Amino acid sequence: MTPGSPRGDIIISIHPQHVANIVSRVKNHEFRSYLLPSTVKRLWIYETSPTSSIRFIATVSQGKRPGEIQDPSGLKNDEFDLGELESRAQFAYEIQKLEELPTAYSLDDLKRRGWLNGAPQKYCFVKPAMDEALKTTPLKLVFDSAVAVAVAAPQRKDEGKGRVCPLSRSGLLSSAGVKKSRKPQGKAGRKRTS
Structure with a gap:
């Protein structure tokens, strides 16, 4: 695993159904009501309950505004581009690459290791101790849009x-x-x- 740049990796909560859609490439953008910091390059996906674990890491684009996706192939892309999701999503992040950890880390594991205090409500930056512990972990490539x-x-x-x-x-x-x-x-x- 290549370590992220300083403050380039965050842990973000996503519902398991949406994670399944990302893995199967039905969904190719993650929609948020807020703009992530420009330093963020990777999302460590915390799957919410009942899964409650981190298994995937997504490399993402900078935030896009409605009208900037122009790719009807992904779930909700057209609605976002037309501004129909504005009440709950003002920014879209293209999932450019998805990698899988060899072992999922449960919320209990993450708390015991001091990497999280609880499930992220919005997002949190990956702590240096977590980055250091996992930087040599080999990741399984799920997909890479750039080379597919x-x-x-x-x-x-x-x-x-x-x-x-x-x-x-x-x-x-x-x-x-x-x-x-x-x-x-x-x-x-x-x-x-x-």
Whole structure:
């Protein structure tokens, strides 16, 4: 594990359902009503009750305002961009990379080690003792948006939502996001089915 910059890592509470959506990449932004300090680069995700533990570390972007996401693929991105979440979310943080600790640290573990006094209500900075103890811990990469090669799928209208969502058939994208063309098959290249 690479240690974060001074005051670059925070522990932040997120509900387990939202964590599951982040892990599965259904949700690619974390929404907050407040702006995190500009030094923050990583979120140590404290999953709230009933999980009550830290298992994942997310590398995030700087805070975005409504209209700045412009990516309909993530859960609530369109609503945020349209300002429909303003009563509860004024800033969005893109989840650029997600890593998993080899062992989850329960709230009891965190308190016993002196790393937390209790579950974070908003967020708190990672204490130097926690950073020092975990800086050599190998992390499992869950995903990294910067190096991911996406497998795209044909698009269809999602019933009742008017949104575009992927189907399971494949159509490869290059790492630059450009669709690779397939060689057209002439009559000679087609298989006959009788």
